[in-house]
Amino acid sequence: MYNPSLSGNAGSSSANSRLYVYEIIGMRDGSTDEKIRSSGSKFITVPYQRMAQEMRRIASLGGKIISIRPLASTAEPTPVASSEPAPSETAPAAAPAAVAAPAAKKHADVPVNIYRPNAPFVGKCVSNDGLLADGGIGMVQHVKFDISAGDLRYFEGQSIGIIPPGKDGKGKNHKIRLYSIASTRHGDDIDDKTVSLCVRKLEYKDEKTGKEVEGVCSTFLCNIKPGDDVQITGPTGKEMLLPEDPEATVIMMATGTGIAPFRAYLWRMFKDNERNVNPEYQFKGLAWLVFGVATTPNILYKGELEEIQEKYPDNFKLTYAVSREQKNAEGGKMYIQDRIAENADELWTLVQQEKTHVYICGLKGMETGIDAALTNAAAKSDVKWSEYRSQMKRAGRWHVETY
C-alpha cells in the first residue's frame, strides 16, 4: 500500500495542489450497477486533498485500487496491496515527498536548421495537387519538393521555411514563412527524396483599401509548377514530435491545414509502405483525429483518412466537425470545440493516462474552445484543467502549434 508516513510534507500547499492518478479495477459506475470490464482498468485523477475521500468512494463502489502515481510522473506507479483498508478521513493519504516535474522523453538526433535563411537549400517542385473537392472554399494544395540533391532531413511534426522569390515592398528579399511538413521522414514516395507541404492560399480583403490581397508565399506555393525552384530552410521545431512509443494514445485536433503534421503521423502509423520501412515503429496504440473544416469538400485528405479508418477501426478514430453543415448541441455551427465538448469525458479519461499525447494544430485561438470543453470534464473530478494542462505540457504530453 502506498505509505503516507514516508511523506514529509502532507500539509504543504504544494502537496495540496498535487494530483494523483489512481488505477482502479472492478468499480461500478456511480449511477448504474454496471461493472467495468474486468480486463480494463479505469484511471481517475484525484487532488491530494481528496485522496482519502476518493479511496472510500472507490471501495464503496466495489473498486480495487491497483496503483497510485503522481500525475505526469515518469516514475513507476506505487502498487497498492489489496489487503490494506482505505485510509480514514482523519488520516488522509499524503503525497510522496517529491513529485519531480517529469522530463519529457527526448527524441534522439532531431535534425534542426540544416539550412539557414542565408544559405537555403534550393529544391525542385515535383508535383502540386489540389486538395479540395468540387465546391470547396478557397485553394489548398499538396506540394511535393525534391530534396535529394541536398542534406535536408526531418522528422514528422517538424516544419520547413520557404523563402518566396522576389523582393518585398522595401526592395529586400522576402522573409521566410514556416510550413508544417505533411509527409513522413521518408517522403510520400518512401525514397527519402522528397518533402511535402499542405498549403492554403491566403486571400483576404484589405479593410482600408477594399482590395483583395493574396499572400505572398502561399500564392507562390499554390501556383508552383513541377520543375520550379524553391528555397527551403530548416527543418525547425521540436514541439510537435510524435512519441516513439508505438502503444501511445495520440489525440490530434486540427483545423484546416493544421492537418499537415497529422497526415505525417498517420501515414507513419498506418500506411503499409511506411510500416514496411519502420520495423521499430509498428503502431498499435490509439490515434484519434478531430478535424474541423468549413464544408465537406474542404476535408483535406478525406479519402485516405477514411481508408485508414476502415482498415484500422480499433486504432484510428476519425471525428469531423464541419462547421457550415453540421449543428452543435445548441443548434449552432459545429466547430472543433463542440466536438471536443461532446467527447470531453472520454478525452478526459484518455488524457489522464501517461501514454496519451495531445496535439493541437491549425488556426490561432482554437485552444480556447478546447480548454473550455476540457475544463468542464476535469471539473467533474475536482481537477482544475489549466493546472492539469500545465503539468501535461511540462511532461511533454501537450503540444500546440497554431498560426
Ligand SMILES: Cc1cc2nc3c(=O)[nH]c(=O)nc-3n(C[C@H](O)[C@H](O)[C@H](O)COP(=O)(O)OP(=O)(O)OC[C@H]3O[C@@H](n4cnc5c(N)ncnc54)[C@H](O)[C@@H]3O)c2cc1C
Ligand atoms: C509553425 C507554422 C506552421 C505553419 N504551417 C502552415 C501550413 O502547414 N500550411 C499553411 O498554409 N500555412 C502554414 N503556416 C502559415 C504560413 O507560415 C504563412 O503565414 C501563410 O502561408 C501566409 O503567408 P503569405 O506569405 O502567403 O502571406 P503574407 O503575404 O505574409 O501575408 C500575411 C499577412 O497578411 C495579413 N493578413 C492575413 N490575413 C489577414 C486578414 N484576414 N485581414 C487583414 N490582414 C491579414 C497579416 O498581416 C499577415 O501577417 C504556418 C505558420 C507557422 C508559424
